């Protein structure tokens with residue numbers, strides 16, 4: 066844990082060492098927010114903290130830990146206290162998926178997706194909600210366009226985890242309506258980051274033809290939507306259209322298409 070300032074109200078960003086989370090950190094810093102960055106890779110967090118300090122003269126706090134450890138929330142809380150900082154904005158971005166059928170992948174690695182995408186996101190939300198409420202703050206949960214699909218054969222646990230993130234965010238947003246706290250679900254589509262390698266996607270010619278958004282485009286849309294208090298933020302016209310059309314499409318047809326697409330990814 067680095068940083069020594071007192072009385073700080075920070076935007077806590079998980080998964081800030083790369084991809085969408087690192088660009089969210091850049092966008093928040095550019096807009097004057099004080100930050101606490103969390104991920105496992107301290108070297109990458111330190112490099113990002115250097116970059117942000119050079120650009121803004123304000124050094125983010127950082128903490129390297131594995132969020133799938135149930136004690137991670139305690140460690141973050143202790144680190145914040147140690148630095149006299151409190152959470153005003155929570156950005157639950159860390160997440161990953163695994164390509165493969167449930168019957169083929171290992172038990173521990175599949176439960177790891179739920180530990181990070183669902184349990185850690187929920188725990189951090191519960192833990193820091195009092196501070197966020199007191200500050201009239203905001204919560205940004207990174208879901209996915211996958212949240213809108215009826216299921217994701219070939220990546221079933223990931224799709225289900227992101228359906229949870231959207232459902233949880235919408236329910237919580239309504240609960241917090243009277244408190245002046247907004248909750249937004251950011252739902253990116255295909256975005257080239259470390260996500261594809263961690264999911265173990267193979268080369269996929271058809272997927273390359275799907276219009277992709279950059280991680281910076283996603284981060285900028287996420288920040289703008291969060292500040293505007295929008296509950297669902299879907300970056301990119303292609304993804305917006307998809308989310309709009311999906312509820313009208315027969316579920317069996319969508320499940321069959323996803324199954325084919327996921328098998329082509331391997």
Ligand SMILES: NC(=O)c1ccc[n+]([C@@H]2O[C@H](COP(=O)([O-])OP(=O)(O)OC[C@H]3O[C@@H](n4cnc5c(N)ncnc54)[C@H](OP(=O)(O)O)[C@@H]3O)[C@@H](O)[C@H]2O)c1
Pocket residue numbers: 079080081082083084085086103104105106107109130131132133158159160161162181207208209210252253254255256257258259260261263280
């Ligand atoms: N890329 C896409 O196409 C896409 C589409 C829709 C939604 N999303 C969502 O966007 C979010 C960000 O993903 P990304 O695309 O930016 O992927 P990424 O480049 O792989 O970044 C994931 C981030 O999460 C961190 N992380 C992973 N496991 C962690 C753990 N156990 N504890 C703490 N931090 C952990 C990683 O850092 P360390 O490895 O240093 O821990 C990294 O900073 C995810 O929730 C993902 O599901 C991505």
